[in-house]
Amino acid sequence: MKPWTEFEESVKPHLKHVRAYCAYLTSSKWEAEDLLQEALLRAFKQYRDTGKLRHPRSLLYKIARNLQIDAHRKRRGVTVPIEEALLQPHHDPDYASVQGILEWLTEHLSERETEMLLMAEVFDYSYxxxxxxxxxxxxxxxxVLHRSKNALRKRGRPELAGGPARSKPARRKSAPLPYKLERWTSALMTGEL
Incomplete structure (x- = not known):
């Protein structure tokens, strides 16, 4: 048998389920079909490289989900018309204020808690x-996310006008390394972790 025929035979029983999953992810018939085709192409590349395809349905689900996440992240940076932008709240990505908020955050949370919170709340990573x-x-x-959010609720928000926070900082474990703080600041300013 040729590689394409073997691959086709292994994924054929799962196409109905994967197509439905792609439709669920995209909410559009056309985008779902594109997503399915891309997932099949990626799965075939893997099959061609390894010579086998274990658990084809779960592999196709995973590939489709990851492709949809990547597409969502790319769309976040799309420019919008000026009229629409004026209706959105203004966020000035001022380096000093971003880093100041991150410093306040790291005074109340550990490095791991801060990283998880940023990944979940700012960059929309799934659990x-x-x-x-x-x-x-x-x-x-x-x-960790539940405890972090509760700790921040108890502490209050930092004063953005440059004044002290409402409560005394409770330094957790150890301060993050300066390069971590720099990396997080840069990620928040560029929108990419």
Missing amino acids: QDIADVLHCTVPAVKM
């Missing part, structure tokens, strides 16, 4: 994505 990147479990991510 599973955070767990994969930080090599932990999804329940651990949920627990």
